[in-house]
Amino acid sequence: MRYRFSFDGYSPEEEAFYGTILTLGNGYLGIRGEVELEPSLYGTTIAGVYDYAPYFYREIVNAPRAVGLRLFLNGEPLSLSTQRIRRYERELDIGEAVLRTEVEVELQQGGTLGYESVRIVHGSRKEVVILKFRVKPGRSGTLTIISPINTDTVNPLYREEITAKHYRVKRHSSHDDAIYTEVETTDGRYRIGIASSLAVSCRHSRFIVKNTDGIAEVFQLDVEEGKEYEFIRYAVISYTSGKDDIEQPVLKKLRDAKNAGFDVLYREHREYWQELWSAAEVRILGDEEAEKGLLFSLFHLMQCMPVDSRISLTARGIHGFGYRGHVFWDTEIYALPFFMAVFPEKAREMLVYRYNNLDAARENARANGYRGAQFPWESADDGYEATPPAIPTDMTGKNAIRIYTGEEEHHITADIAYAVELYYRFTGDNDFMEKYGLEIIFETARFWASRVRYDKDKGYVIEKVIGPDEYHEHVNNSFFTNMMARYNLLLAARYLELSKENEAWSRVAEAAGVTEEEAESWRKIAEKIYIPRQMDGIWEEFDGYFELLDYTVDPYGLGEERLPAEIREHLSRTKLVKQADVIALQYLLKEQFDTENIRKNFDYYLPRTTHASSLSMPTYAIIASWLGYDDIAYNYFMKCAYIDLHNLYGNTKDGFHLATAGGLWQILFRGFCGVDISGDILEIRPNLPQGWEEVALRFRFRGSRIHLRIRKDRVAVKITGGKKLKIRVFNEETNLEPEKEVILEV
Numbered sequence: 001m002r003y004r005f006s007f008d009g010y011s012p013e014e015e016a017f018y019g020t021i022l023t024l025g026n027g028y029l030g031i032r033g034e035v036e037l038e039p040s041l042y043g044t045t046i047a048g049v050y051d052y053a054p055y056f057y058r059e060i061v062n063a064p065r066a067v068g069l070r071l072f073l074n075g076e077p078l079s080l081s082t083q084r085i086r087r088y089e090r091e092l093d094i095g096e097a098v099l100r101t102e103v104e105v106e107l108q109q110g111g112t113l114g115y116e117s118v119r120i121v122h123g124s125r126k127e128v129v130i131l132k133f134r135v136k137p138g139r140s141g142t143l144t145i146i147s148p149i150n151t152d153t154v155n156p157l158y159r160e161e162i163t164a165k166h167y168r169v170k171r172h173s174s175h176d177d178a179i180y181t182e183v184e185t186t187d188g189r190y191r192i193g194i195a196s197s198l199a200v201s202c203r204h205s206r207f208i209v210k211n212t213d214g215i216a217e218v219f220q221l222d223v224e225e226g227k228e229y230e231f232i233r234y235a236v237i238s239y240t241s242g243k244d245d246i247e248q249p250v251l252k253k254l255r256d257a258k259n260a261g262f263d264v265l266y267r268e269h270r271e272y273w274q275e276l277w278s279a280a281e282v283r284i285l286g287d288e289e290a291e292k293g294l295l296f297s298l299f300h301l302m303q304c305m306p307v308d309s310r311i312s313l314t315a316r317g318i319h320g321f322g323y324r325g326h327v328f329w330d331t332e333i334y335a336l337p338f339f340m341a342v343f344p345e346k347a348r349e350m351l352v353y354r355y356n357n358l359d360a361a362r363e364n365a366r367a368n369g370y371r372g373a374q375f376p377w378e379s380a381d382d383g384y385e386a387t388p389p390a391i392p393t394d395m396t397g398k399n400a401i402r403i404y405t406g407e408e409e410h411h412i413t414a415d416i417a418y419a420v421e422l423y424y425r426f427t428g429d430n431d432f433m434e435k436y437g438l439e440i441i442f443e444t445a446r447f448w449a450s451r452v453r454y455d456k457d458k459g460y461v462i463e464k465v466i467g468p469d470e471y472h473e474h475v476n477n478s479f480f481t482n483m484m485a486r487y488n489l490l491l492a493a494r495y496l497e498l499s500k501e502n503e504a505w506s507r508v509a510e511a512a513g514v515t516e517e518e519a520e521s522w523r524k525i526a527e528k529i530y531i532p533r534q535m536d537g538i539w540e541e542f543d544g545y546f547e548l549l550d551y552t553v554d555p556y557g558l559g560e561e562r563l564p565a566e567i568r569e570h571l572s573r574t575k576l577v578k579q580a581d582v583i584a585l586q587y588l589l590k591e592q593f594d595t596e597n598i599r600k601n602f603d604y605y606l607p608r609t610t611h612a613s614s615l616s617m618p619t620y621a622i623i624a625s626w627l628g629y630d631d632i633a634y635n636y637f638m639k640c641a642y643i644d645l646h647n648l649y650g651n652t653k654d655g656f657h658l659a660t661a662g663g664l665w666q667i668l669f670r671g672f673c674g675v676d677i678s679g680d681i682l683e684i685r686p687n688l689p690q691g692w693e694e695v696a697l698r699f700r701f702r703g704s705r706i707h708l709r710i711r712k713d714r715v716a717v718k719i720t721g722g723k724k725l726k727i728r729v730f731n732e733e734t735n736l737e738p739e740k741e742v743i744l745e746v
């Protein structure tokens with residue numbers, strides 16, 4: 001595979017940054033990239049395993065660590081923080097999803113100690129982790145290896161000094177060939193079983209140590225200077241929310257992995273990743289930097305691909321604890337389109353996760369005085385609102401920042417309905433619509449019908465909300481929110497209409513109790529929903545926005561740090577916008593606006609947007625590309641592609657920015673390649689950046705596999721699988737026959 005990412009030089013301060021960008025995962029497990037030879041706070045994240053947490057309601061658990069190692073030569077530890085390091089190199093191979101480490105230190109007793117490892121979080125055996133390592137003693141003597149399951153991992157909280165431990169140890173057990181630890185989350189909802197075994201082929205002695213920090217297999221062997229010694233550590237990490245015994249199944253999986261051996265496991269893992277990359281094939285000829293950043297982002301996105309619908313994609317992935325492992329609108333609006341087009345069955349799982357939590361969303365609506373289903377702004381494993389109402393700012397907990405998003409950022413409910421519709425239009429998955437999608441659409445529309453208030457002058461208004469621009473709280477009639485609510489209401493009314501022609505759908509509508517009168521009321525509300533005024537073609541972001549203090553920023557800059565204190569401290573009084581808001585809406589509902597209107601709004605809002613949220617640039621970049629603002633589009637594409645590799649927001653240590661990764665793919669797909677669905681037809685209207693010779697990519701559309709090769713003035717399309725397909729390229733319609741490439745020129 002094309003890309004390997006190499007890093008050298010050890011620095012304890014930077015370990016947490018590398019921890020994120022060198023994370024390995026398979027959608028089920030996430031193991032951060034901190035080097036195994038040093039102690040670490042970070043253990044394992046298991047998608048879907050949460051625990052009750054003060055402030056955050058529930059947060060993803062930092063489970064025990066099963067990759068740590070300690071090495072000693074003649075009693076002297078290999079220690080990166082105290083010994084002179086001759087070599088420290090790490091390489092992430094994103095083609096094979098393998099992390100390699102090479103270390104050589106100078107021993108105080110004289111001579112050197114060399115270490116090389118290959119770390120794998122197995123692609124298809126979701127619970128298996130493997131660490132193969134080699135030790136090269138530069139001196140003869142006794143080598144001691146400690147291979148522990150560390151139970152001293154804790155969740156970092158809102159301040160570095162404060163951590164939370166989310167599990168208690170139930171038991172440690174030792175076996176002839178393995179050690180085992182079982183822990184239980186503090187709320188008792190989950191038990192996690194971890195088994196580990198180090199395979200040592202040369203003569204050695206082995207004993208077991210248990211203490212408050214965990215359990216370890218300890219090995220001692222005589223080694224000779226200049227020789228190499230190889231070891232393989234196998235670990236299995238599994239969880240249950242039931243009462244079942246997990247120790248025996250976990251030990252069995254460990255033994256199965258060990259019996260298969262490293263070569264077989266590695267081959268299976270490589271095959272798994274070859275398949276993923278073949279489905280997600282993207283090439284950018286003529287811009288290696290762009291391609292590299294894109295593939296790096298897609299790699300991390302694919303590592304988070306959920307294994308089932310118990311949990312969806314979280315804001316920072318299985319990579320870290322930022323946003324406590326919660327699911328936001330980031331998933332449906334930013335990340336899901338990539339999955340929908342490349343791994344549609346995974347996009348379906350993500351939406352089924354929302355469906356599974358429909359009852360919680362109904363309760364949420366009821367608790368807030370509404371009807372239907374109101375999805376939480378932040379969601380964890382049980383679908384209840386998980387946004388912290390406040391985050392303390394000091395150690396006493398007396399001073400806190402009040403967070404209103406959980407109470408007011410209601411647009412997420414319409415965003416989910418939007419994603420259901422997008423997924424359906426793109427995949428044609430009738431089974432999904434019948435079993436899950438329709439009910440989500442009806443229930444979310446019901447929420448909006450109860451959320452609006454009739455105002456005799458304005459019509460239906462939606463008061464006290466936060467739009468995507470979180471600088472402005474408690475606003476009335478957010479353009480984004482009201483437009484999305486209207487969309488949601490009309491969508492539901494349209495589906496009731498369509499149900500009349502579809503028996504299965506009409507059964508769903510009937511079971512949900514949706515009547516023609518109700519649909520008529522949705523249409524009426526939609527028709528009279530108040531949309532904020534326009535001035536000179538510019539949509540007001542919310543009532544009163546135009547009266548705020550005007551302030552503009554350099555569109556090529558990022559974040560709030562560049563603002564003078566008097567502005568930074570009073571953002572809500574200014575017209576500054578945190579992230580694409582009106583522009584995000586114009587992206588999502590682009591068919592409702594003409595190009596000139598989009599251009600006016602873009603020109604107005606761009607210099608007023610700080611991009612303090614990483615979700616902002618993708619939307620602006622897509623629209624910039626449509627409008628022919630090629631410099632901005634390309635600049636944002638590159639920033640998104642390197643957001644974590646270059647730590648652009650300074651918070652990469654908290655996890656990977658998955659919405660940006662999904663947004664990056666959308667810049668390519670929707671922006672530069674200009675792929676869209678118009679009516680029922682797939683449209684392609686590319687605008688490649690300067691210097692890009694060709695983009696080649698694959699995706700799936702309604703059962704067909706589409707291979708695209710796009711040049712500035714030429715598009716080559718081929719479909720495999722599926723039936724004939726009509727598409728429109730550069731305004732010209734053409735019929736594609738399976739297996740026959742069609743080339744269209746401007």
Ligand code: IFM
Nearest residue numbers: 315323328329330613615
């Ligand atoms: O969902 C986003 C939000 O739009 C801006 N703040 C961060 C959240 C999680 O990424």
